[in-house]
Amino acid sequence: MAIDDLLDEHEQSERVRGWLRKNGVSIIAGVAIAIGGIAGWQWWQKQQGNELANANVQYQVVLKQLQDKKLDEAAKGVKALEGGKSSLYADLAAMQLAKAQVDAGKNDEALATLRGIQAEPEFKTAIDQRIARLLIAGGKADEAIKQLGSASDSASLEIHGDALMAAGKRDEARGQYEKALKTLDVAAPQRRLLEIKVMDAGGTVTDPAESA
Structure with missing residues (x-):
């Protein structure tokens, strides 16, 4: 191998070592951030799954309370769902509560329940329709x-x-x-x-x- 080639390799290796000394910390930090990001994403997914599972359990409890005509307890359950991340279950529970209140002749309470829903877009039309029906029944x-x-x-x-x-x-x-x-x-x-x-x-x- 020629001396010039050795010098070129030596020069190249020195440049590589110099680049690593200069950028090594940022590379390691980047890898750590990437690993942390993956771990964070997995944690977030697990948390979301846990919250949805808990919301589903609470929703089933509300349905059972409505079945047993325990409207006041069901209303508390709906409020508990509203405080969570799963607005879907909160909307569904509130709509079921309002229906039970209408069946019990408590139209004013049903109206208040429906108006209190922070509706997801897919539910807004149905909720507006239910409110309108109650308003008609109330002479409005x-x-x-x-x-x-x-x-x-x-x-x-x-x-x-x-x-x-x-x-x-x-x-x-x-x-x-x-x-x-x-x-x-x-x-x-x-x-x-x-x-x-x-x-x-x-x-x-x-x-x-x-x-x-």
Whole structure:
């Protein structure tokens, strides 16, 4: 091997050692951070899994309390779920509590329960509909309409029509029912009831097979 080659190798090795001396600490720190990050991620996943499991257990407890008609205890259970990370179980439990309160004739309490839900997007429409129905039952048709906002799904349109009928606005109600009917699947089980509402509001119903 030539002297020049040895010098080149020696020079290269010195450069490598110098680079390691300069950057070694940061490399080790980077590796440590990466390992710590993996461990942290695994810990976080475990914590999330534990929280979900605990929330599920608490949710089942609430359901049992509702089944046993222990509404006050169930309400406390719902509050406990609201303080956790799993808002999904909190929303579901609150909706079940509100249903039980309605069944028990406690509409005002049910309304308060529903309004207290910090709803996930997938539940907001259903919750707004339930609130609107309770408002109609309580003689607050105008508030029910405001609660529904600009929702254009079949159920919301139908409830909007119910609110208008309750307010004595028969023609406007018929318009909402007809819109709801157009957005409803022909085979939907609730279609027959909606057709009756259209006719009660002074409208006529065409057989979907004839209009096809």
